[in-house]
Each structure stands twice: as structure tokens, then as C-alpha cells.
Amino acid sequence: EAQVTQNPRYLITVTGKKLTVTCSQNMNHEYMSWYRQDPGLGLRQIYYSMNVEVTDKGDVPEGYKVSRKEKRNFPLILESPSPNQTSLYFCASSFIPPASYEQYFGPGTRLTVT
Amino acid sequence: KNEVEQSPQNLTAQEGEFITINCSYSVGISALHWLQQHPGGGIVSLFMLSSGKKKHGRLIATINIQEKHSSLHITASHPRDSAVYICAVGDDKIIFGKGTRLHILP
Numbered sequence: 001e002a003q004v005t006q007n008p009r010y011l012i013t014v015t016g017k018k019l020t021v022t023c024s025q026n027m028n029h030e031y032m033s034w035y036r037q038d039p040g041l042g043l044r045q046i047y048y049s050m051n052v053e054v055t056d057k058g059d060v061p062e063g064y065k066v067s068r069k070e071k072r073n074f075p076l077i078l079e080s081p082s083p084n085q086t087s088l089y090f091c092a093s094s095f096i097p098p099a100s101y102e103q104y105f106g107p108g109t110r111l112t113v114t
Numbered sequence: 115k116n117e118v119e120q121s122p123q124n125l126t127a128q129e130g131e132f133i134t135i136n137c138s139y140s141v142g143i144s145a146l147h148w149l150q151q152h153p154g155g156g157i158v159s160l161f162m163l164s165s166g167k168k169k170h171g172r173l174i175a176t177i178n179i180q181e182k183h184s185s186l187h188i189t190a191s192h193p194r195d196s197a198v199y200i201c202a203v204g205d206d207k208i209i210f211g212k213g214t215r216l217h218i219l220p
Contacts, residue, residue, distance in 0.1 A: 031206075033208065035208075035210075040212070041212070042200065042210050042211065042212035042213050043200065043202075043210040043213075044210070045207060045208050045209075048206060048207065048208070050206060056206070056207075058207060058208070059207070059209070088155065090157060092157075097144075097205050097206065098204070098205070098206065098208065099143070099144045099145040099147075099162075099203075099204060099205045100144070100145055100162065100164075101162070102147075102159040102162060103147070103149075103159055103208075104159070105156065105157040105158070105159075107155070107156055108155050108156070108157075
């Protein structure tokens, strides 16, 4: 089954404790992206990757890191989480260019930073 | 910078009504996407449009590239259509509208 998986689905952590949210896709998509969704602000792009070893900033990259060492995986790293990073996070993937292809979304990761 | 505006923000309607959700954007694009997010949170892609009109079941999406405007229509709406509908544009960097929360009453 074609899918994007994210782990963990729920995470409660404390300020400053490094964490990684994993994202994996099995569709051989070149494009992968991370988004956060907040009430009143909607979905906003954090980082995206057009292919292996190619990453670029979205609208809200501060406080986040990503890497794309393999085509199928695109982990999101919060090196020192803060309460303002409490949000619902989605990973997505598609063929390129993403404007021309359907994006497949992961199930979401609800992160709470206290 | 591309701005994406959706209207209305919230919409409540009776079952069977014809629904229209609008999306406007500020700069030229190659395509626009409509997404659906159900109360459980999962997001699925409904349409990708670069011109004209597309239909899938009771859902119809149209786009006018010159006017920088797209609409999503739902005919014979049903309570299971209750969801948040989101438009999105971008060739690599993706910008989303804030979404339209639709509630269909039985």
C-alpha cells in the first residue's frame, strides 16, 4: 500500500530535550516536505526536499533541522524544542514538480512541548 | 510573496445544498491543489488544477488562471462532506489557504 508514515503519532516533551520525528514514504517520490498546522494559521511549510541531499527552507524553518540522506526518509529534528513548537506536524511526498502531482500526507504527529 | 486567501472561513449548510468555497492567490502559478481534512486530522488530495474544470463524483473544481481564482463546489451536500477544505499553490515552496470549515447538517 502506498503510504507516508510518521513516528511518533503523539509526543509530549519538555523544553530543550532534543527530538526527532521520522517520516518515510514507499512511493519512490523525489519531493518530501514538512508542515506544521496551528489554529488560525493553517498549514505552513517548514522545510522541503526536491531530492536526496537537497533541502530548502519553507516559510517557518526556525528551530528545525532536516536531512535527506535516503530518498524514502526525511526526518524532522528539533534540537532544542520550545513551547511555541507545540503543533500538529505533517510530512508529505510527491513526484516532482509538486505543483503537477498529488501530494500524499502522513497521518500527523501531535507534539506538545511543556 | 504569494498570498492565498480562502472564503468563507466557516460554512454551515443543510444536507442537499450546493456548496461553493473560493480561493484567490496573488501571483502566477502553474497549478492549484484542493485538499480535504476530516475531523480525525488526515489530509487527502482532492484535485490538482492547471486550467478549466475537474469533476470527481459530487465535487467540482474550477480555476481561472487570468483572474487568479479557483472554486470548489459540492453538489447535493451530505453530512459526510463535513471537513476542512484547503487550497494550496506552489512549484516547490507550498503556500496554503487557511482553510474553510464546512459543516453539513442532516
